Amino acid sequence: MNRTQLIDAVTTATGRSKADVAAIIGATLETVTAAVAAGDKVTVPGFGSFERRFRKAGTAPNPRGGDPLPVAAKHVPAFKAGAAFKQAVSGA
Incomplete structure (x- = not known):
């Protein structure tokens, strides 16, 4: 499953718009990346x-x-x- 397929699956599961889901997934991944890069778990x-x-x-x-x-x-x-x-x- 790639990012687009993940967005489609979450869109189907939640009933949210693709734009909302893409923004939420993007923000989540950026937040996790920044926290781990800073040394946080x-x-x-x-x-x-x-x-x-x-x-x-x-x-x-x-x-x-x-x-x-x-x-x-x-x-x-x-x-x-x-x-x-x-x-x-x-x-x-």
């Missing part, structure tokens, strides 16, 4: 949590020859699924 009970994690510097193999290449330390986004989401996906 965003938790949606039953769905999951988004957070920023630190990945240490290290090495990775060069695909062209296997020689080790340095990889810089960086922050990466992470998502941990909530119990209800895990249950829905597993079919339990």
